[in-house]
Amino acid sequence: MMSLFEVDSLSFAYGSAPLIDGLKLTIGEGGVVALLGPNGSGKTTLLKLLLGLLKPTRGVIRLRGKEIHEIGRRELARQLAYVPQVHREAFGFHVFDVVLMGRMPHSSFFSRYGDKDKQIVWEALEKLGILHLAGRPYTEISGGERQLTLIARALAQGVRVFVMDEPTNGLDYGNQVRLLERVGRLADEGYTFVFTSHHPEHALAIADRVVMMQSGAIIRDGAPLSTVTPERLAELYGLPARLFKSEMNKGCGIPLLRHGAAYHF
Amino acid sequence: MSASVTAVEETHDKAGRLHPEPGGAEQGRFAFARVLRKGKGSLPIIGSALSLLVVMLFSLGLGKYPISPREILQFLCQKYFGAAFFPADRMSLLNSILVEIRLPRILAAALIGSALSTSGAAFQAMFVNPLVSPSLLGVLAGASFGAALGIVYLKSWYAVQIATFLGGLIAVVIAVGIARVYRINSTIMLVLGGIISGALFTSLLSLVKYLADPYNQLPAIVNWLMGSLTFSDRSMVIKSSIPICLGLLVLLLFSRHLNVLSMGDEEARSLGVNVQRVRLLVIFCATVISALTVAMDGMIGWVGLIIPHFTRMITGPDNQKLIPATLLIGAAYLIVVDDISRLAFSYEIPIGIVTALLGIPCFALVLRNARKGWG
Numbered sequence: 001m002m003s004l005f006e007v008d009s010l011s012f013a014y015g016s017a018p019l020i021d022g023l024k025l026t027i028g029e030g031g032v033v034a035l036l037g038p039n040g041s042g043k044t045t046l047l048k049l050l051l052g053l054l055k056p057t058r059g060v061i062r063l064r065g066k067e068i069h070e071i072g073r074r075e076l077a078r079q080l081a082y083v084p085q086v087h088r089e090a091f092g093f094h095v096f097d098v099v100l101m102g103r104m105p106h107s108s109f110f111s112r113y114g115d116k117d118k119q120i121v122w123e124a125l126e127k128l129g130i131l132h133l134a135g136r137p138y139t140e141i142s143g144g145e146r147q148l149t150l151i152a153r154a155l156a157q158g159v160r161v162f163v164m165d166e167p168t169n170g171l172d173y174g175n176q177v178r179l180l181e182r183v184g185r186l187a188d189e190g191y192t193f194v195f196t197s198h199h200p201e202h203a204l205a206i207a208d209r210v211v212m213m214q215s216g217a218i219i220r221d222g223a224p225l226s227t228v229t230p231e232r233l234a235e236l237y238g239l240p241a242r243l244f245k246s247e248m249n250k251g252c253g254i255p256l257l258r259h260g261a262a263y264h265f
Numbered sequence: 266m267s268a269s270v271t272a273v274e275e276t277h278d279k280a281g282r283l284h285p286e287p288g289g290a291e292q293g294r295f296a297f298a299r300v301l302r303k304g305k306g307s308l309p310i311i312g313s314a315l316s317l318l319v320v321m322l323f324s325l326g327l328g329k330y331p332i333s334p335r336e337i338l339q340f341l342c343q344k345y346f347g348a349a350f351f352p353a354d355r356m357s358l359l360n361s362i363l364v365e366i367r368l369p370r371i372l373a374a375a376l377i378g379s380a381l382s383t384s385g386a387a388f389q390a391m392f393v394n395p396l397v398s399p400s401l402l403g404v405l406a407g408a409s410f411g412a413a414l415g416i417v418y419l420k421s422w423y424a425v426q427i428a429t430f431l432g433g434l435i436a437v438v439i440a441v442g443i444a445r446v447y448r449i450n451s452t453i454m455l456v457l458g459g460i461i462s463g464a465l466f467t468s469l470l471s472l473v474k475y476l477a478d479p480y481n482q483l484p485a486i487v488n489w490l491m492g493s494l495t496f497s498d499r500s501m502v503i504k505s506s507i508p509i510c511l512g513l514l515v516l517l518l519f520s521r522h523l524n525v526l527s528m529g530d531e532e533a534r535s536l537g538v539n540v541q542r543v544r545l546l547v548i549f550c551a552t553v554i555s556a557l558t559v560a561m562d563g564m565i566g567w568v569g570l571i572i573p574h575f576t577r578m579i580t581g582p583d584n585q586k587l588i589p590a591t592l593l594i595g596a597a598y599l600i601v602v603d604d605i606s607r608l609a610f611s612y613e614i615p616i617g618i619v620t621a622l623l624g625i626p627c628f629a630l631v632l633r634n635a636r637k638g639w640g
Contacts, residue, residue, distance in 0.1 A: 053534055073539055080535070084531065087529070091393070101528065104538065122295040137581075
């Protein structure tokens with residue numbers, strides 16, 4: 001079977017110092033892949049390379065067997081959706097209009113958005129449970145709702161592959177969990193997700209595969225439970241503290257910052 | 266964990282109850298949500314088109330020789346449909362006042378108003394910045410320098426217009442060039458490039474003014490730059506209308522792209538838009554049409570800033586509605602301002618001064634509400 005992404009000897013540099021050096025990675029269709037790594041490890045850069053937003057200095061990225069920079073912008077937008085970090089820079093477009101932008105790669109130049117496009121938008125809004133937000137300005141809804149709107153837009157784009165940059169960034173705990181739950185549900189329907197995160201527990205919560213990056217290279221790649229272990233996390237993030245292991249879950253870990261604090265109850 | 270999942274299920278149920286018949290007919294399924302969206306549809310566009318027509322009708326009648334709207338309509342019926350309201354000599358008098366004298370001037374005002382406000386709206390959407398107008402990127406400064414240079418060194422009227430247009434274009438090329446030199450493709454660099462280019466042409470303009478003959482050329486330059494529609498005659502309006510209408514058409518066609526561009530470059534690219542090409546085309550068109558307004562009637566400021574703001578309060582930020590509405594409202598606005606500038610005092614005052622005097626307090630008022638559309 002042809003893999004979704006095939007990355008070979010990939011290097012990328014903004015100036016002279018390479019951010020990513022000789023990276024090799026294959027991602028298949030379906031499932032959730034989490035990219036973990038400390039700040040500056042190059043995970044967001046890798047994400048943008050996968051989206052074709054940055055051009056590699058060396059190496060090759062193939063999307064479904066085809067070199068990504070030979071695929072036109074519109075065609076690429078019909079295969080891949082980018083779900084950016086929640087931002088505020090936009091005008092107060094209605095949520096509906098933001099999601100409608102997802103139909104851009106499907107509409108011809110002279111035609112306006114048609115009824116079919118609008119129907120697709122309504123369905124995307126319904127699927128993410130934000131139908132009631134359709135007429136609200138994008139700037140006046142909460143961070144969690146904004147992230148759901150951006151996912152709905154990706155859904156309206158009609159793609160099977162979602163590339164997300166820190167999807168839970170800036171959301172409160174409840175919204176983080178609700179968002180991950182939505183993503184998990186979409187993954188169960190067969191959508192592919194590749195996302196970066198600063199939260200190892202989010203990788204454990206929904207990912208099928210965890211890729212750990214450090215200084216522009218992949219240092220671990222595997223199933224979440226065997227990859228996201230307290231030892232690995234301590235190594236990846238250079239943590240001074242011992243990590244608390246829970247009984248039920250041998251992965252992840254909570255840092256113990258006051259000696260014995262977690263045991264006093 | 267299980268508690269949070271239950272909470273999610275509950276919110277989902279709440280969302281589910283929002284549409285009354287979840288499994289119902291495909292058409293009625295989202296009816297309730299549609300009502301919640303409260304879309305105004307094309308009402309603002311129709312409204313502004315109607316107000317433009319009314320403003321044009323009344324403005325045709327205003328002047329030293331007032332003609333009532335009823336007479337104007339009767340005149341039009343007689344001229345185009347052969348109805349008989351007036352004797353022949355009265356007809357020819359009305360014809361020369363309405364068609365030969367007032368109509369070109371009203372059309373010029375409409376063209377300039379729509380060009381300035383539409384290019385302002387396009388710039389604002391593209392740079393996601395409420396304080397942007399055609400004077401950003403140095404367009405108006407460059408065009409004014411071109412005009413001044415033309416008045417001093419080139420004698421033909423045509424050459425002056427071409428110099429004006431080239432000045433505006435060169436200013437933009439410099440602004441974009443500065444951003445390019447540093448290989449940073451960001452909005453901030455473009456805006457800074459525009460400020461630098463604008464400052465350059467403003468000082469070059471001062472140089473030309475200093476060198477100009479103080480008895481004939483200097484007053485001509487100063488008068489031009491204050492902006493006045495007295496220069497508008499029929500042939501000039503026809504000649505300028507073709508490129509302005511083409512530029513407006515391109516901006517109208519790209520209104521959807523402008524929506525996507527205002528979400529940021531990377532998102533726009535990920536939505537399949539060729540950001541570089543679209544941005545250059547939009548900048549080119551907006552520049553051409555605003556430089557042409559300087560070539561037509563001098564520097565008329567504030568319109569490109571105020572009118573898009575005002576229109577956004579009615580239509581919201583969706584450029585598919587904003588661009589056509591701002592085009593119509595801008596035209597109507599400048600016709601009204603021109604009426605004021607030619608009738609308010611015993612002799613005509615430059616329209617550029619009136620737009621600034623009206624624009625500045627309007628802008629102060631608009632700023633209070635600006636957050637609504639901008640967030």
